[in-house]
Each structure stands twice: as structure tokens, then as C-alpha cells.
Amino acid sequence: MRFDILTLFPEMFSSPLQESILGKAIEKGLIQIRTINIRDFALDKHQVVDDTPYGGGQGMVMKVEPIARAFEWVKSQSPSSWRVYLTPQGKPFTHDVARRLTSKQHLILLCGRYEGVDERVRELFIDEEISIGDYVLTGGELAALVLIDAVSRFLPGVLGSDRSAEEDSFINSLLEYPQYTRPFNFSGKEVPEVLLSGNHSAISLWRRKEALRRTAMRRPDLLAKASLSEEDKKLLEGIFQNETLLESGLRNKN
Ligand code: 4HQ
Numbered sequence: 001m002r003f004d005i006l007t008l009f010p011e012m013f014s015s016p017l018q019e020s021i022l023g024k025a026i027e028k029g030l031i032q033i034r035t036i037n038i039r040d041f042a043l044d045k046h047q048v049v050d051d052t053p054y055g056g057g058q059g060m061v062m063k064v065e066p067i068a069r070a071f072e073w074v075k076s077q078s079p080s081s082w083r084v085y086l087t088p089q090g091k092p093f094t095h096d097v098a099r100r101l102t103s104k105q106h107l108i109l110l111c112g113r114y115e116g117v118d119e120r121v122r123e124l125f126i127d128e129e130i131s132i133g134d135y136v137l138t139g140g141e142l143a144a145l146v147l148i149d150a151v152s153r154f155l156p157g158v159l160g161s162d163r164s165a166e167e168d169s170f171i172n173s174l175l176e177y178p179q180y181t182r183p184f185n186f187s188g189k190e191v192p193e194v195l196l197s198g199n200h201s202a203i204s205l206w207r208r209k210e211a212l213r214r215t216a217m218r219r220p221d222l223l224a225k226a227s228l229s230e231e232d233k234k235l236l237e238g239i240f241q242n243e244t245l246l247e248s249g250l251r252n253k254n
Contacts, residue, residue, distance in 0.1 A: 001102065001155055002032045003148055004081070005141075006070050007111040008049060010035035012141040022149060025158045033148065038062075041069035050114055059115040064124075067110065067117060071125045074108055081106040083127045086140035086147070087116065090129030095170040097130065098150040109147065111140030173226035175214045177207040209235045216240075 005013060013035050017026060025031045039047050042065075050060040074081065082104040091097070101107065110117070110126065122129065132143045152158050153165040180191040194206045212235050215223045228236070 001030075001104070001152070002078070002106045003034070004074050004106070004108045005033065005035045005111065005144055006038055006067065006074075006108065007035055007139075007141055007144075008038050008113055009111075009139065009141055010037050013145065016145050017148075021158065022152060025152055025155070028157065030155055030157050031148075031152050036070055036074065038066050038070050041066040041073065043069075053115065057115075061115050062112055062117040062121070064118040064120050067121050068125065071108070078106055081108050083108045083110065083125055084147070085110045085112065085117070085122060085126045085129045086132070086143035087112065087129050088131045088134065088136060090131040093130050093132045093147060093150070095150075098147070099154050099165075101147075101151045102154045107151075109140075109144040111144050113139040173215075173222050174211045175219060175222070177210040177214070205235075208232070209239065212236055213239045 007013070013033070017023065017033055022031070026033060039049050042049050042063075048063070049066050050062050053059070053061045071083065082101070084101075084107060086109065110121070130143075130147065132146045137143060159165060180195060184191050184196075192206065194202050197203070208231075212223075212232060215226070216236065216239060226232075
């Protein structure tokens with residue numbers, strides 16, 4: 001899968017894409033990522049890429065012509081591509097959106113700065129607007145990195161042969177159960193005995209129950225959407241007998 005990133009700050013992508021799993025995915029040729037500096041497509045002497053908004057108001061708006069030229073240049077090299085603009089006004093980015101985007105051979109990600117792009121950029125060049133969350137970033141670059149990371153996890157080979165992104169949480173709409181590794185006792189806090197028992201069905205049951213508990217306490221919205229078995233429902237009844245939502249320390253801790 002190929003990602004082209006249109007940005008004013010290509011340097012922001014160098015280190016995050018060299019490390020760890022994404023770095024290896026690029027080395028292996030599973031993903032190809034290229035940054036394109038929008039400023040290179042500004043033809044005037046000072047390579048101006050922004051201007052004051054029509055109608056007044058604070059800040060600057062990214063001009064349409066350099067972005068248009070950048071899109072046309074990418075298109076001349078590879079005609080079929082899906083063009084995404086990262087913006088808080090876009091549709092929320094989720095597990096399902098990430099998986100859907102893996103069906104695209106070639107994604108172009110447009111990263112805005114300042115107050116965003118001239119509206120005609122969206123009308124003429126953008127197929128889909130995506131938001132990574134309800135907060136405001138200083139630019140779309142970090143959002144593009146989040147998208148690339150989450151989409152790449154779905155591609156065959158990226159996580160290694162023994163794991164698939166589908167197995168991870170969210171696919172069954174539950175949060176993950178607690179994990180432990182050595183030492184057994186840290187600062188007086190011990191690992192739950194069942195995890196040392198070697199009893200695999202008891203361990204599975206404990207993990208399912210903890211995943212249900214965690215989801216009920218922290219994300220009841222996810223629990224409402226989850227498909228629960230009869231056994232899950234019994235486990236949940238047990239959880240709610242022992243602690244009501246109000247008694248849960250989590251509410252007070254967070
Ligand atoms: N920005 N999800 C403003 C975001 C953002 C988000 C990107 C800041 C676009 C103009 N992008 N620029 N949240 O906050 O995607």
C-alpha cells in the first residue's frame with residue numbers, strides 16, 4: 001500500500017516512520033510512504049502558501065493553487081488514488097474506518113496548517129474528510145501519522161505472521177483485559193493467582209470477565225454495542241452484584 005503525504009512540514013514524518021513496526025514494514029516493502037512539500041508547488045518568488053481569509057478574521061488560510069498543483073503532480077504519476085483531508089470536521093476515525101481504507105491501493109493524505117485550507121480544495125480534490133478526535137491539533141501531520149499507523153496494522157505481514165489486527169480488542173467491542181509480567185510481587189502488588197495456575201480455561205474465563213468489567217466501568221457505550229454470549233451475561237451479573245458503577249473506584253480516580 002502506498003501513502004503520499006502533502007505537507008508543509010515533511011520533517012515531522014522522518015523519525016516516527018523509521019522506528020519499530022512501521023520502520024520494518026517500510027523496509028520489507030509492505031508500505032511505501034512519500035512526503036511531498038506543498039511549498040515546492042508555490043511558483044512565486046517567495047513560495048507563498050497561505051493568505052489572509054476573505055471576509056476577515058484571524059489567522060491564515062492555505063491557498064488553493066499550490067495544493068492543486070501538488071495533487072495534479074501526484075495524480076500524473078499514479079492516476080487512481082483516494083484523497084483524504086485530516087480535519088476535526090471529518091468523520092470520526094475508528095477501527096472500522098482504518099480497516100476499510102486498507103482496500104485502497106494508494107492514499108493521499110493532505111495535512112493542513114493554520115486555519116485550514118481554502119474550501120475549494122475540499123470541493124475539487126478531496127474524497128473523504130477524517131478526524132482523529134474532538135480536539136484541535138496545530139496541524140494535520142500528527143493525525144496523518146495516526147491514520148498511517150492504524151491502517152498499516154491491518155496489512156498482511158506488518159504485525160508479523162502470528163498476530164492479526166483483527167484479534168485485537170475492538171473487533172469484539174470490548175476493552176482488553178489486564179496484562180502482567182514478572183516480577184510476581186512489585187511493591188506489595190501481586191499478580192492474580194489464576195494466571196499462574198496453568199489452568200487455561202480458568203485463565204480464559206478470568207480474562208473475559210476482566211474485559212467485561214473494564215468495558216462496563218470505562219466504556220458502557222461499547223458494551224451496549226457488543227455481541228454478548230449467555231456466559232458473558234452471567235459474568236456481567238456477577239460483576240454488578242459485587243460492585244455497582246457508583247462504588248467503582250474508577251469513577252473517582254479519573
Ligand atoms: N487539525 N483530526 C487543524 C486537527 C485534526 C483532528 C488538522 C488541526 C487540520 C487545519 N485533524 N488543521 N482533530 O485538529 O484530524
